Amino acid sequence: MVPQELKYTKEHEWVRIEGGEAVFGITDHAQSELGDVTFVEFPDTGSEIKQFGSLATVESVKAASDIYAPLSGRILKVNEALRDKPEIINQSPYEEGWICRISVADAMEERNLMDASAYETYLKESG
């Protein structure tokens, strides 16, 4: 089961849209595939991001993977707690383990994301 109220990307990011802002992170499936997260390379606060553009890197013990922006906008805040305790992403991918908060540039882009049931289907098909 994936949280019903979130939207999802094919690259396994989740996003919670809150008015003109959005918070995102990686899904439980993504953290489980990565294994122990050891480092998060954040984008600079204030930088502009484009939907589905690479903006951060999450490293695990043995590999590094890119994180893609679920929506276009500007970075407002990054989750500083992950600097010392990146394993929070493994423990709480949808809550404590959020990665960035952004201002949303174009609310219409939400159409390019999957809802929970579509993401579940996507997981089953790609699994």
Place this chain on the structure above:
Amino acid sequence: MCEGTHCLKNTPLLEKHLEAGAKMVPFSGWNMPVQYTGIIEEHIHTRSKAGLFDICHMGEFFLKGPSAAKELDRLVTCRIDNLPAGRCRYGFLLNDSGGIIDDLIVFRISPEEFMIVVNAGTVAKDRAWIEEHISPGAVFTDSSGDIAKLDVQGPLSGEIMASLLNGQIIGDLKKYYFVRVNIQGVEILLSRTGYTGERGYELFFPATEAVRVWDILSAFDDVKPVGLGARDTLRMEMGYSLYGNDIDEAHTPFEANLARFVFMEKDFVGKEALLKQQREGIDRVLAGFICEGRRSARSHFAVSVEGRNVGEVTSGAFSPCLKRGMGLCYIEKEFVTEGREITLSPREPVQRPDRRTGIKASVKSIPVYKPRENERSQNGTPGT
């Protein structure tokens, strides 16, 4: 050649791994557990208690006969003539250019019988090389499919083995010694060797008994299964080379900083090339490094000093004990000084303008992490 996962070989312990929740990955043609509960947890468990590793994929050869010792002495870099029965030694098979065909451990079972333990991915080429280079007087057998290998590694491994062997004393079994023991009816060749830097043992026995021995060892509360992921980070903290990553046919033992496992006072295949290299000198050598922070360099990252490319990373990962990046790299010899600052950068083009491309790191003598017990003076078995 076989592609995909459908034709991977399984060890006799596949069911056990799946029961324990393992994530399975292809490795050297085998379907192997990379982790059970998580690499970091398994790594720390091995450093603090005891880890159990399924290493059935590795190869075991036997060489027998009155000329076996002489034949082997000519094929491997370590000294065989003075190796007593009951002891084993780490060394290399070299090609004529001095490149490393494989790293291995030679066990002298009796004056005229040897077991040679080799890497999984190199079994076929090692076998072909050895068969091509031995005289008919020595009888070569590849028993890789018939022998199971389990490793028990960690500070509690001695107590665990002792309690299984009630009466059969192994308490003072020194590093690189081995004995034959009987555990609940299973005849086992038990050696004090390993690839983690901790006190540890490697168990060789008939593959048909693999599940039984796995269950016997798993029954200890302090024993947890450990996958190839933690096996890799454990060996990397010790600076042990992994065949195919840090050592290969393009590098000699001198370049790999492993000259101590080469006995130059005898004749062996590849020696001429090593003598030539001794005369001419070498450009790049294998060295350890640690990163400034948690961000870790990976295999094939470029090594640079003041903007100039001076080497390449061959192993890189996050160190669970040091909580920072670590690894091994080939680097121009002049930069191999403790604490020398280096920059490690991915080779692929940078995709984001704000991306920090280089990782700050420094050259560090191996082992980059020192286990509590002093088990680090020698290399372990060949990799995985």
